[in-house]
Amino acid sequence: MMRNLASHKKKSSTLGIYDFDKLFIEHLLDNCNAAGEQVLSAIEYHFRSVGSLKRAHLCFKIAKNLEINDKDSLLIAAAIESLHNASLIHDDIQDESVTRRNKPTLWLKLDQNQAMCVGDALISASFALIAQIESSKVHILIQKMNHRVLQSIKGQTADIQNKSIGSIENYMQIAFEKSVPLFLLSAELPCLYKNNFDHKFALKALKNFAISYQLFDDIQDQIVDKRKGDLNIVNLLSDNLCKQNKYSEQESTQLSIKKVHAEIEHLLFVSQFYLSFVDKILSIPILELIDYLKKDIKHKLYE
Template sequence: MKLTQFVQALNEEFSQQTYGEHPEELYEPIRYLMSLGGKRMRPLMTLMATALFTDDWQKAIKPATAVEVFHNFTLMHDDIMDKAPLRRGKPTVHAKWNDNTAILSGDVMLVQAYELLMFVEDSKFKKALKRFNRTAAEVCEGQQLDMNFENRENVSEEEYLEMIKLKTSVLLGYALELGGIIGGGSEKSCDLLYNIGLNIGLGFQLKDDLLDVYGDPEKFGKQVGGDIISNKKTFMLIEALEKADGETKVALNKWLSLKEFDATEKVKAVTAIYDTLGIREVATVKINTYFDKAFEALESLKVDEDRKLILRTFAETLIDREV
């Protein structure tokens, strides 16, 4: 089994999905957002997890797309809350249409996710649905915590990690767990898959924080230093605030308090403070800790090593990613 087979199957499925037709103003934004693509790592993870237990992984294709449609529903609404102008390099739905359209189209996407999830066979549907509902609520909890943090002076590392676990990681955990459920994996195997996804998600988000500061603008696909410009409370900033003292602390607080500044100058100055404090190295260690936990859980999964290879290789590419 090769990753390209999963990618091709998903691309074909997404190209055939219609979502709805009338009124056009409701469904066109959905088609627009879904056409922007993205990594589609979540549905890929569902197919990979299904293939761990059965050769009939195709039965997971539609439920896998449910995870991606739900993910994009959260993005559509998050973009409104964040007032984000761009998504994957293109205008966001609320910017291209308006807030009300984006809210309503997002609502329909959530309904569509449930419709697609119903393709899980009856004997496994209740478990898949119950876990999906819990995950969906947790993603909303994570988004609320993220918004809460915007209005707080201090956020601890523990609080931040809990927030990204809920906002990002639980859905990756569910994507793998869903594949285990569909493939017929044992309860223990499904639990292990969930933990693998959870730790991959934490490592993935922390890598995102790192790339926002140290990524190559040509490869990263969005503005490097955006988190610094907006004073976003990332792992990087939280660590810097904890470690800084003396003149370094004064300089960091000065940049955080400025209402007017040159963006390029601020990014350069704060990045230099991160360099002085060794924040890049601290973040890299933390990232590797989570990926190591994921690999340990994968190692203990009672499945033929040949079947694990594609998932292990996929996780390794996430560690080394530059975008």
């Protein structure tokens, strides 16, 4: 099932981002074989629309910039994408979301129990992928990955517990724990592979980017989250304004969206500031992410 990387190198001396997009699903499926055909079919269904691959692309680009070999660059980035999609599948179950990437969510197509097993298979596959890399640092990478996964679980658990009764302070902590870990891991794993390549300021930049990314999601999901009672920064701010009896619900929502947008711009500015201290090997892929988000905000909020 998995395409032979050695034969691919005969055609091209190095893998590019488009090669990654073609190959990573084959790697995921290959490492989920033991789970059986039903799980493999479910994974194929889930990945018929692959999403933007932001985290995986960031990881792959950094790995290639650090001159990590093709095979290991692909394995590390595929592990990141496997973890991310496991979190999406589990998140859809917990939030009872009915669509993902313009098609029915996996739990709706199958059922919650089967979808949970598919998410578990992807988590298992992510660690198997890392175990295959050719580096003496494998144990360090696995430890770091485990730490970031547990951080995400902590954030998701807090999100489920808080829902609409959360405070602004709680929200920011939850947003940090849910959104930041996998973005950080996308830079950390390649850097740890290359003997702890200095990435302190890059991680600071990614933290700010990841939170701004979550805030933008909240702007887009404001109506749905309000109906479901899910934690959302726009709705928290709007509710606080409504309690002051100065604004209507519509005015409060509009003012809150403007405030959140201003915070996003500030976070992205801080990210770019930190990146001014970072080697281009790391800074360019992160700057590309920031530019992508800015264009997405302009397109979806103002056009």
